[in-house]
Amino acid sequence: MASVELRGLTKRYGSLAVVDDVSLTIAHGSLVCLLGPSGCGKTTTLRLIAGFAEPTAGEIHVGDRLVSSPARTVPPERRQMSMIFQSYALWPHMTVAQNVAYGLTLRKVDRATIDQKLNAILATTKLDILADRYPGELSGGQQQRVALARALIVEPETLLLDEPLSNLDANLREEMRFEVRRLHDAYRYTTVYVTHDQSEAMTTADVIAVMNGGKIEQAGSPQDIYDRPRSEFVARFIGSSNVVRGPAVERDGVAFAGGVLRCNGARLVSGRDTPVSIRQHDIRLSATRPSDVPNVFPASVVRQVFLGGSRDYMIEVEGGTQLRVITAAEDDIPQGAPVFIQVPPERCRALER
Amino acid sequence: MQRRNSGFDMSTPLIAAFALVLCGLILLPMTWLAYYSVTDKSGAFTLANFKQLVTDPVLLEPLLTTLTIATLTSLICCVVAAPMGWLVARTDLPMSRTVRALVTASFVTPPFLGAIAWELLAAPNSGLLNQAYRAWTGAGSDSHLFNIYSFTGLVFVISCYTFPYVFVLVANTLDRIPGDLEDASSILGGRAFATARRITIPLAMPALLAGALVAFLQAMTLFGSPAILALPAGFHTMTTKIWSLFQYPPKAELAAAAALPLLLLTVALLRAEHKILGRRGFSVVGGKTGEPRLVKLGALRWPALILCIVVMLCPVFLPYGALLNATFSKVASKVVSFDNFTFHNIEFVFFELSATKLALKNTFILGILTATICTLLAVVTAYVTTRKAVPGYRVLGFLATAPVAIPGIVLGVGLFLSYTRPPFVLYGTLWILLIAFVTIALPAAYQQLQTGFRTVHVDLEEASRILGATRLQSLAHITAPLLRTSVIATWCFVFVGVMRELSAAIMLFTSETKVISVLIFDLNESGDLAAISVLGLMMLAITYAVVILANRVPGFGGGVRLRNT
Numbered sequence: 001m002a003s004v005e006l007r008g009l010t011k012r013y014g015s016l017a018v019v020d021d022v023s024l025t026i027a028h029g030s031l032v033c034l035l036g037p038s039g040c041g042k043t044t045t046l047r048l049i050a051g052f053a054e055p056t057a058g059e060i061h062v063g064d065r066l067v068s069s070p071a072r073t074v075p076p077e078r079r080q081m082s083m084i085f086q087s088y089a090l091w092p093h094m095t096v097a098q099n100v101a102y103g104l105t106l107r108k109v110d111r112a113t114i115d116q117k118l119n120a121i122l123a124t125t126k127l128d129i130l131a132d133r134y135p136g137e138l139s140g141g142q143q144q145r146v147a148l149a150r151a152l153i154v155e156p157e158t159l160l161l162d163e164p165l166s167n168l169d170a171n172l173r174e175e176m177r178f179e180v181r182r183l184h185d186a187y188r189y190t191t192v193y194v195t196h197d198q199s200e201a202m203t204t205a206d207v208i209a210v211m212n213g214g215k216i217e218q219a220g221s222p223q224d225i226y227d228r229p230r231s232e233f234v235a236r237f238i239g240s241s242n243v244v245r246g247p248a249v250e251r252d253g254v255a256f257a258g259g260v261l262r263c264n265g266a267r268l269v270s271g272r273d274t275p276v277s278i279r280q281h282d283i284r285l286s287a288t289r290p291s292d293v294p295n296v297f298p299a300s301v302v303r304q305v306f307l308g309g310s311r312d313y314m315i316e317v318e319g320g321t322q323l324r325v326i327t328a329a330e331d332d333i334p335q336g337a338p339v340f341i342q343v344p345p346e347r348c349r350a351l352e353r
Numbered sequence: 354m355q356r357r358n359s360g361f362d363m364s365t366p367l368i369a370a371f372a373l374v375l376c377g378l379i380l381l382p383m384t385w386l387a388y389y390s391v392t393d394k395s396g397a398f399t400l401a402n403f404k405q406l407v408t409d410p411v412l413l414e415p416l417l418t419t420l421t422i423a424t425l426t427s428l429i430c431c432v433v434a435a436p437m438g439w440l441v442a443r444t445d446l447p448m449s450r451t452v453r454a455l456v457t458a459s460f461v462t463p464p465f466l467g468a469i470a471w472e473l474l475a476a477p478n479s480g481l482l483n484q485a486y487r488a489w490t491g492a493g494s495d496s497h498l499f500n501i502y503s504f505t506g507l508v509f510v511i512s513c514y515t516f517p518y519v520f521v522l523v524a525n526t527l528d529r530i531p532g533d534l535e536d537a538s539s540i541l542g543g544r545a546f547a548t549a550r551r552i553t554i555p556l557a558m559p560a561l562l563a564g565a566l567v568a569f570l571q572a573m574t575l576f577g578s579p580a581i582l583a584l585p586a587g588f589h590t591m592t593t594k595i596w597s598l599f600q601y602p603p604k605a606e607l608a609a610a611a612a613l614p615l616l617l618l619t620v621a622l623l624r625a626e627h628k629i630l631g632r633r634g635f636s637v638v639g640g641k642t643g644e645p646r647l648v649k650l651g652a653l654r655w656p657a658l659i660l661c662i663v664v665m666l667c668p669v670f671l672p673y674g675a676l677l678n679a680t681f682s683k684v685a686s687k688v689v690s691f692d693n694f695t696f697h698n699i700e701f702v703f704f705e706l707s708a709t710k711l712a713l714k715n716t717f718i719l720g721i722l723t724a725t726i727c728t729l730l731a732v733v734t735a736y737v738t739t740r741k742a743v744p745g746y747r748v749l750g751f752l753a754t755a756p757v758a759i760p761g762i763v764l765g766v767g768l769f770l771s772y773t774r775p776p777f778v779l780y781g782t783l784w785i786l787l788i789a790f791v792t793i794a795l796p797a798a799y800q801q802l803q804t805g806f807r808t809v810h811v812d813l814e815e816a817s818r819i820l821g822a823t824r825l826q827s828l829a830h831i832t833a834p835l836l837r838t839s840v841i842a843t844w845c846f847v848f849v850g851v852m853r854e855l856s857a858a859i860m861l862f863t864s865e866t867k868v869i870s871v872l873i874f875d876l877n878e879s880g881d882l883a884a885i886s887v888l889g890l891m892m893l894a895i896t897y898a899v900v901i902l903a904n905r906v907p908g909f910g911g912g913v914r915l916r917n918t
Contacts, residue, residue: 083819085812088812
């Protein structure tokens with residue numbers, strides 16, 4: 001096993017840079033999620049790592065080996081990687097056992113060892129009774145597990161997953177998220193996981209790299225990304241924030257709704273228009289003005305919806321800015337009523353862009 | 354896990370070799386063709402051949418005749434095929450599968466065989482239909498209802514075997530228009546007529562236009578039917594003229610010059626077809642959408658079916674009947690009865706006619722070799738182009754498709770010119786025919802396998818490679834087994850195509866290298882129609898056997914384009 005390092009990785013199709021100067025180190029044995037909306041370049045990055053595409057610029061190192069550069073690309077079969085495809089790519093003319101054992105057969109492993117490893121992995125993935133079925137005879141979840149078993153049996157240095165759960169129904173998807181994490185904890189392969197689903201990334205990843213427009217916007221632990229987003233894109237994409245804007249005043253404040261919103265995060269330059277991210281459930285509502293706390297603003301309730309476990313508000317502050325607020329279900333303030341919002345300054349995150 | 358060190362990737366030199374072979378197949382004959390067209394007998398540069406082409410009425414007239422025939426055929430085909438295609442695809446026409454099968458039957462009938470069958474039916478004196486007419490009306494022995502040896506007769510017979518091209522394009526397109534496109538129009542208030550006018554017809558229009566162009570092309574490059582029907586009537590088309598320029602005394606330079614306009618027109622028409630079909634990819638619309646709703650014909654159902662059957666009399670029922678009749682009749686032009694029923698014709702063809710055995714042997718050797726070589730070439734080329742496996746894969750795809758733009762007769766001329774002189778003297782051997790057949794069959798085989806490769810998702814190969822297989826290993830373990838059905842189907846269709854090829858073979862055969870189609874053509878010149886009927890029916894039987902076999906192979910898509918000759 002080894003670490004994977006991307007250095008200034010770029011892939012252009014014509015003048016369009018699909019992957020644009022991406023640098024990322026994936027530590028040995030860790031699971032990194034490439035997270036982003038469709039078209040952000042995450043799958044192309046994965047295919048570059050796999051060796052299915054050649055970079056226009058930049059390099060990929062696995063351990064101390066240079067595997068991709070514009071001058072030379074090691075073909076995928078010599079990278080000692082495994083991949084789980086979005087479509088699973090199970091070979092329809094082979095049984096489950098044949099599909100799974102394929103990688104070992106290629107490596108000319110002796111029959112006894114193949115059988116032993118095959119039985120072990122089929123047991124782990126609960127596929128033993130399906131060994132002689134063909135992929136066409138399996139359900140979506142079963143196919144997914146076959147793809148998983150096929151990728152794991154060769155004990156790869158690096159495991160690549162391309163939206164592996166996107167073809168499953170919601171319940172199964174939730175279950176498989178934890179399964180992926182459990183298997184990763186058991187085997188500790190260096191893993192790159194591509195997804196557009198943030199809760200999938202949150203559950204599975206050691207490090208999340210949020211991609212947008214071919215670039216990595218921000219990389220860090222799930223909590224880091226969630227608590228300390230650096231850009232508006234990340235703030236909105238992860239856990240859907242309210243992002244308000246205003247010119248910075250002083251060192252830790254941004255003009256907002258006729259007052260000053262105290263915040264932390266990015267270094268502020270007085271007078272410059274600054275985005276500030278506020279999570280929906282970090283805003284407190286009260287009918288009366290709270291005293292002795294900063295960041296209190298008068299507002300009115302535009303609409304509210306009872307969601308059972310919580311209440312979903314849309315409120316409007318002075319100047320017409322609307323904010324979405326999630327509160328406890330018992331905080332019932334009727335539509336049209338005046339209200340005060342209060343946000344702890346440590347929960348207001350000034351963004352770099 | 355320790356990986357063994359895989360060696361050099363063999364695929365690159367292999368693919369380069371294939372590119373070279375493809376280049377040789379096409380460029381060599383076309384270069385000689387161009388060279389001959391601008392030289393005189395002594396080899397000096399001249400434009401006199403082209404000048405003669407546009408000034409000499411002996412050459413100019415066939416060109417005009419050809420264009421007229423092609424235009425008329427194209428129109429007739431559209432008028433017949435478009436309504437039939439609609440009836441079959443979009444209405445509750447009874448027995449619509451049978452109608453489709455009948456159209457397929459006229460599709461696979463070699464046009465020259467159809468032309469000969471219509472000689473049996475509508476030759477002015479001996480034609481069965483004319484005899485029936487005289488017997489019925491009591492008209493004099495010199496009067497006749499039809500004369501197939503005429504311009505009209507020729508257009509009719511060509512149309513009979515060209516309209517399936519239009520039909521297939523139109524019906525397939527209508528089949529694939531998702532029902533919800535029409536439903537969406539209905540829900541917005543479009544009545545049946547408005548929906549047809551604004552949605553269905555515009556969607557099918559490109560297919561019809563493309564069909565018209567293909568029909569034009571077929572009619573223009575056909576050799577067999579005009580040679581059989583126009584020559585007795587005393588006029589020439591371009592193809593027969595080119596052929597006659599090679600009869601004694603041969604005028605190769607002039608033939609080369611006459612072949613070039615056909616080549617250029619074909620290229621232009623194919624580009625137009627591509628543009629029409631390519632710009633709006635209606636045909637690929639589809640997938641998980643509802644079944645199209647069928648128009649209820651009501652009381653018109655049965656009249657519509659009868660109309661279809663009457664149309665199918667011309668290319669299928671009547672000609673097949675005439676061939677069967679001639680096979681078992683002592684005199685080809687007499688209707689079979691107890692008095693003149695005989696097996697002698699069959700005996701004659703298979704045991705007495707010495708040419709049969711040789712032609713059969715040659716046809717089978719060429720068929721098997723061509724099918725094998727072609728399939729191999731097409732597999733590699735289709736792999737390289739669908740997987741974009743090497744830089745310059747487009748060139749390879751272009752080379753494999755290019756022969757589609759070379760009419761058989763033009764290719765025949767080019768090959769004749771290339772291989773009757775050093776460095777390659779192949780004339781008089783089966784090799785030259787093999788080269789011709791491979792070149793002609795390659796585009797269809799390539800198209801077929803390209804479709805096949807597209808159904809094998811690239812993920813399946815990549816999954817194998819990431820697990821450690823080289824490209825060639827992935828091909829052997831994953832792609833080949835999945836592609837087997839397409840490969841078998843392609844092989845079958847090339848084989849059938851070889852059997853019906855006439856227009857290139859007619860330029861290249863010698864007495865030792867005759868094939869069945871040439872033998873049939875020869876027998877027609879000597880007036881031995883009974884023998885032709887036997888051979889023709891045998892040919893049809895083999896064709897149907899192979900077509901049915903290939904269609905039974907699961908996963909085999911339609912859209913096969915057999916080339917007319």
